[in-house]
Structure formats: C-alpha cells, structure tokens
Amino acid sequence: MERILREPLETYSTQKTQKFVGNPLANKLRGEYQRLLEEILPDRNRYLVVGSPGKGNWASCPWIAILDSLITDTAQSGYYPVLIFKEDMTGVYLSLNQGVTRVKEYYKRNAKNVLRVIAQDYRAKIEIDNEDLTEIDLASRNNNAKLYEAGNIIAKYYPADNLPTTTELIQDVRRFLNLYEELIFNDTQIDETKNLTALEKKQYRLHFRIERNSNIANKVKQHKGYKCEGCKFTFSSMYGSLGKEFIEAHHLIPISTLNLGNVQVNIETDFAVLCSNCHSMIHRLDDPSNLELLQKIIKDNLT
Ligand SMILES: [Zn+2]
Ligand SMILES: [Zn+2]
Structure with a gap:
C-alpha cells in the first residue's frame, strides 16, 4: 500500500526522462495505484479514484485523487482529497484540494487568487487541526502546480525519508474523507426556517447532491x-x-426515505425536469416529491 507513495518518489524523476507512452510507472499511476487506494476506502461504490501522470506528457506533479461520485466525476472541478507529489520528489502531500481546470478556464490570470479565496472559505467550514497545513510547496514553477498550491484547503506532508506506515496512511486518508464529507455537508444551503432535525438536514443535503450531480442531471435531461x-x-x-x-432535474424520491448509506438512483423513474420557478415551489411543499400536487396548484391558479 505505501508503495503508492514510495515508488513514484523513488522513480518518477528517472522515468520522466523516458518515453511517456506505455511507461510502466505512468500506467501504475493510472491503474494499479488507484486500485490499491480504492481498497482502503470505506465505501467503494461511492468513490471514484483517478490518477494522472500527465496528459500526453509527464506532469510536473503527478497526483491521485479520490472523488465523491455523487458530487463529481471529474478532477477538473469541485474539491476532493488528492495525493500530490512535489516536482523534486522529496515528498508528497495528502491535500484536500480543488479542481483547477475549470477555474483556470473561467478566471484566467485571476485563477490563483480565486482558488485562494475559495480555499479560505472552505477552511472555515471544516474542523481543522493545528497540525494541518494550509500552505503547500510543490517545488515547481509549473503553472498548474502553482494553482494546486493556491487550491490547497488543508494538507498533510509526507517527506520521502519519513513515509507513513500503511496503517497511518489509511488513518489519514479516512480522516480526509471525513473532512471532505463535512465540507460537502456544510457547503449545501438548507432552508433554516424548516426546523429540520439533523437526520432530515442530511437527507436534504443528499437530495441536492443527487440533483446537482451534473452526470446524473444530464442523463435525466x-x-x-x-x-x-x-x-x-x-x-x-x-x-x-x-x-x-436549460432545465433543472428534481429528485422525486421522498426526502424522508433517503437512505444515507446507500444511494441508488434510477434516471428514468426517480426524477422530474422542472423550470427554476417550479423547482423552488416544489421544495416549498411539505412533500417535495408530490409533483401531482404542484401540477394541481398550477392548474387551480390559472383559472
Ligand atoms: Zn429538488
Ligand atoms: Zn415550471
């Protein structure tokens, strides 16, 4: 397990001087290491592990990310825990970081500042330890590396000469997954006037997470x-x-029946497509899964 960290640290710099296509280490970063990391995750179906030695050519700082498949299926946007290696291979960070690609496309030269501001906002939404690092140094001049430095929310550093044991690494990864969960939870707006219990709030957040999953929403549309x-x-x-x-997807399964541990969605039966007004209104119903009632209210008020 700890060879996920050790092998790249020991061999990446040499391998980088070799051909990229078909390189065994590059392949491991895209395959074998992902599977090793998947094995220690609490819920394998929920998370998607992706690794990158670079696209088409060696990256300055290779990485392996753990994505919550309910939130995102791409490392280009959103936030997630990621193992990211320093360019000089003197160490590796476990970082709760942000996808930089979309931010870069949108904000261009301001991307770094935007990522810093967002990171700060996220930090305020989770419980962080004194030992957690808010700054990371990837020892690189590469533009993407600079963006990852700016995107860091919190991190833990493993120097190459003092790598964690498998047990320690598993503990750290799980802790970061909990923080990830906490951040997702606190990052979703809940109508505070509804006086929801803690369980209901969790179910509401799950409802919104399902609807906002762009992958699911696109299929529904x-x-x-x-x-x-x-x-x-x-x-x-x-x-x-x-x-x-343009339309919004609304998850029709009654929120009170959502099972937090086991989410299964049926694209064909579990959703309605609604305009933004109707989507807001259906959420004001006592039972936001009651599409027929919403349709009746609209009909009654038209006449
Ligand atoms: Zn909805
Ligand atoms: Zn409508």
Missing part, C-alpha cells in the same frame, strides 16, 4: 427533455438560444 413538468414552460420559448437545453 436527455431522457426527459427540456419542458417543465410542472408548468410546461420551456426556456427556449422565452429566451431563445440562450435558454436552449
């Missing part, structure tokens, strides 16, 4: 189309091409 199932509105009828293919 492909299946159901773009006409609101509450009021029949289509965004393109009002906004033309701006509104083309």
